[in-house]
Amino acid sequence: xxxxxxxxxxxxxxxxxxxxxxxxxxxxxxxxxxxxxxxxxxxxxxxxxxxxxxxxxxxxxxxxxxxxxxxxxxxxxxxxxxxxxxxxxxxxxxxxxxxxxxxxxxxxxxxxxxxxxxxxxxxxxxxxxxxxxxxxxxxxxxxxxxxxxxxxxxxxxxxxxxxxxxxxxxxxxxxxxxxxxxxxxxxxxxxxxxxxxxxxxxxxxxxxxxxxxxxxxxxxxxxxxxxxxxxxxxxxxxxxxxxxxxxxxxxxxxxxxxxxxxxxxxxxxxxxxxxxxxxxxxxxxxxxxxxxxxxxxxxxxxxxxxxxxxxxxxxxxxxxxxxxxx
Amino acid sequence: xxxxxxxxxxxxxxxxxxxxxxxxxxxxxxxxxxxxxxxxxxxxxxxxxxxxxxxxxxxxxxxxxxxxxxxxxxxxxxxxxxxxxxxxxxxxxxxxxxxxxxxxxxxxxxxxxxxxxxxxxxxxxxxxxxxxxxxxxxxxxxxxxxxxxxxxxxxxxxxxxxxxxxxxxxxxxxxxxxxxxxxxxxxxxxxxxxxxxxxxxxxxxxxxxxxxxxxxxxxxxxxxxxxxxxxxxxxxxxxxxxxxxxxxxxxxxxxxxxxxxxxxxxxxxxxxxxxxxxxxxxxxxxxxxxxxxxxxxxxxxxxxxxxxxxxxxxxxxxxxxxxxxxxxxxxxxxxxxxxxxxxxxxx
Numbered sequence: 001x002x003x004x005x006x007x008x009x010x011x012x013x014x015x016x017x018x019x020x021x022x023x024x025x026x027x028x029x030x031x032x033x034x035x036x037x038x039x040x041x042x043x044x045x046x047x048x049x050x051x052x053x054x055x056x057x058x059x060x061x062x063x064x065x066x067x068x069x070x071x072x073x074x075x076x077x078x079x080x081x082x083x084x085x086x087x088x089x090x091x092x093x094x095x096x097x098x099x100x101x102x103x104x105x106x107x108x109x110x111x112x113x114x115x116x117x118x119x120x121x122x123x124x125x126x127x128x129x130x131x132x133x134x135x136x137x138x139x140x141x142x143x144x145x146x147x148x149x150x151x152x153x154x155x156x157x158x159x160x161x162x163x164x165x166x167x168x169x170x171x172x173x174x175x176x177x178x179x180x181x182x183x184x185x186x187x188x189x190x191x192x193x194x195x196x197x198x199x200x201x202x203x204x205x206x207x208x209x210x211x212x213x214x215x216x217x218x219x220x221x222x223x224x225x226x227x228x229x230x231x232x233x234x235x236x237x238x239x240x241x242x243x244x245x246x247x248x249x250x251x252x253x254x255x256x257x258x259x260x261x262x263x264x265x266x267x268x269x270x271x272x273x274x275x276x277x278x279x280x281x282x283x284x285x286x287x288x289x290x291x292x293x294x295x296x297x298x299x300x301x302x303x304x305x306x307x308x309x310x311x312x313x314x315x316x317x318x319x320x321x322x323x324x325x326x
Numbered sequence: 327x328x329x330x331x332x333x334x335x336x337x338x339x340x341x342x343x344x345x346x347x348x349x350x351x352x353x354x355x356x357x358x359x360x361x362x363x364x365x366x367x368x369x370x371x372x373x374x375x376x377x378x379x380x381x382x383x384x385x386x387x388x389x390x391x392x393x394x395x396x397x398x399x400x401x402x403x404x405x406x407x408x409x410x411x412x413x414x415x416x417x418x419x420x421x422x423x424x425x426x427x428x429x430x431x432x433x434x435x436x437x438x439x440x441x442x443x444x445x446x447x448x449x450x451x452x453x454x455x456x457x458x459x460x461x462x463x464x465x466x467x468x469x470x471x472x473x474x475x476x477x478x479x480x481x482x483x484x485x486x487x488x489x490x491x492x493x494x495x496x497x498x499x500x501x502x503x504x505x506x507x508x509x510x511x512x513x514x515x516x517x518x519x520x521x522x523x524x525x526x527x528x529x530x531x532x533x534x535x536x537x538x539x540x541x542x543x544x545x546x547x548x549x550x551x552x553x554x555x556x557x558x559x560x561x562x563x564x565x566x567x568x569x570x571x572x573x574x575x576x577x578x579x580x581x582x583x584x585x586x587x588x589x590x591x592x593x594x595x596x597x598x599x600x601x602x603x604x605x606x607x608x609x610x611x612x613x614x615x616x617x618x619x620x621x622x623x624x625x626x627x628x629x630x631x632x633x634x635x636x637x638x639x640x641x642x643x644x645x646x647x648x649x650x651x652x653x654x655x656x657x658x659x660x661x662x663x664x665x666x667x668x669x670x671x672x673x
Contacts, residue, residue, distance in 0.1 A: 044520040044522060045491075157380075186379040186380055186547060187549070187588065187591040187592055187593075188379065188587060188588060188591045189379075190591070190593075191593070194593075213520065213521065214521070214593070215521070215595070216593040216594065216595045217593050220595075253522060254521060254522065255595075257521040257525050258521065258550065258595070259525075259528075259550040259553060260550060260594060260596055261549060261550045261553055261577060261589065261594055262594055263596050265553065265554065265574075267529075268525045268529075268554070269525065269529075270521075270524065270525030270526050270529075271522035271523075272526070274493075274523065
């Protein structure tokens with residue numbers, strides 16, 4: 001089966017247990033990722049996009065926990081796996097690149113030693129093989145081999161982030177999960193890192209799940225896009241189509257919030273108001289209080305409608321006689 | 327007021343503004359050139375964007391204007407008067423209330439132990455002696471209302487943790503506005519905010535200029551937002567100002583190769599992806615520099631002269647200047663053109 005998804009997320013729900021009661025940071029999240037696919041997830045801070053990633057990679061720590069749902073990676077459910085089983089899968093088949101390389105790399109170990117650590121943890125004993133693989137992945141991301149002997153503080157921000165990606169690629173994973181890897185970088189470094197990730201992905205064939213708050217960043221790189229708002233996915237579809245023809249008023253608002261650098265200089269409005277407190281989320285559609293197009297139906301939670309080019313959780317598509325999917 | 331300001335002088339002007347920092351230990355003393363010989367003017371009722379990568383020196387410029395740092399050399403003139411000549415408390419208070427600063431991180435720049443009203447009322451007490459004590463609260467409410475914080479009375483009694491990022495940054499602007507400023511120095515004021523609230527704040531800044539005639543130095547790495555609100559733009563690289571001019575002109579027709587790189591790197595969903603310029607370079611740390619253009623290691627146009635002579639800002643078309651030997655030569659500037667032609671011969 002060439003087209004079996006490498007990752008199938010079904011009904012993933014993550015709760016934070018707080019003194020004021022459980023807060024659902026991710027609610028009934030579904031996603032399939034095909035081999036070699038680049039999926040972007042966009043949303044504002046607090047929408048649950050990073051929590052969702054951590055829920056998929058089983059990296060949540062209390063008070064957060066997966067309360068419902070399954071995450072099937074190549075057919076096996078990560079949620080029910082023991083730590084020992086996870087340890088063999090993570091990094092080898094599914095690796096994670098964190099937001100801040102400065103915090104994710106060990107500040108008192110040379111890069112080469114950190115690469116070796118990871119490989120030994122996964123059963124590689126031969127020094128020669130370790131050395132060779134470390135050199136290979138470093139070359140892949142375009143870092144000079146002398147930096148195997150460098151400490152993280154000796155590298156620039158862009159190089160540290162590329163070193164993180166090199167580490168993630170040590171075992172030729174099927175899926176690389178990236179949590180805002182470029183947010184600490186300048187535009188020029190950001191762009192060169194994105195081009196490099198895309199090039200590596202095409203060369204090595206891994207799938208990418210890429211989370212960012214900057215929609216314009218993934219516009220040219222992701223095949224599919226998931227838009228999240230207040231713990232839920234609100235629109236899923238091909239990146240190109242969503243940019244050309246957004247199916248959810250929130251997506252539309254997000255697109256209108258970016259000033260253009262080349263087009264006409266138009267006054268923009270952004271989205272008035274701020275996202276809801278997830279301790280007491282609004283009944284019905286969670287975007288309704290900020291939505292310029294809300295109407296009576298919005299008091300009821302919208303299902304996903306087939307919005308033509310994408311799937312969108314917005315009742316406006318019911319008015320247009322679109323079908324409910326899933 | 328009797329602060330001896332010169333009539334008709336620009337609101338703020340810098341000449342040869344330079345700030346160095348000592349780095350390294352006692353034996354290997356070195357000098358980091360954070361800002362070198364930066365000259366610009368800001369006029370009344372105008373938003374000037376200062377853009378550049380992190381480490382380019384743009385925040386140091388902000389701190390020099392806010393008098394957090396003293397210049398190593400050079401001078402800042404406020405309405406024609408040198409800042410270094412400000413001696414009395416009254417002069418300094420006057421400058422601070424005319425030129426307040428808004429910081430990047432609204433989570434770190436408000437005191438968490440005090441209600442929102444605290445910072446605003448303190449500013450009013452210090453800088454607005456014309457308002458009697460019992461009217462201060464009403465004035466604070468008026469300011470918050472103008473910034474779209476509604477109901478203002480309620481917002482004043484909140485603690486910072488009760489507010490969203492966008493609301494906090496509005497409070498940052500409210501504190502600055504309480505002083506009736508002439509020029510707000512805003513250091514990355516929207517970079518920590520979500521995209522959906524960012525535009526609201528940019529519109530607010532444009533409104534302050536249009537309705538109250540406040541000037542703003544808008545420091546940012548987000549060029550698209552600079553284009554959205556600014557009248558003029560200045561580009562910094564490694565402590566030098568490398569290009570400045572009217573925002574549309576600079577972004578549509580960038581003359582300096584660094585500005586071109588920067589503009590090309592901005593992700594634009596409305597345009598096709600172009601992969602022609604891939605640049606792995608990084609801005610240099612400017613420690614004990616030798617003369618020459620600081621962009622030369624990354625520059626696609628580099629000539630011999632670029633290694634020897636530091637290019638100066640040259641006006642290439644009205645109001646639009648760039649500090650690049652090659653750009654100047656292309657625009658037909660005499661002696662530099664000869665220098666470039668000379669070094670070209672020797673290749």
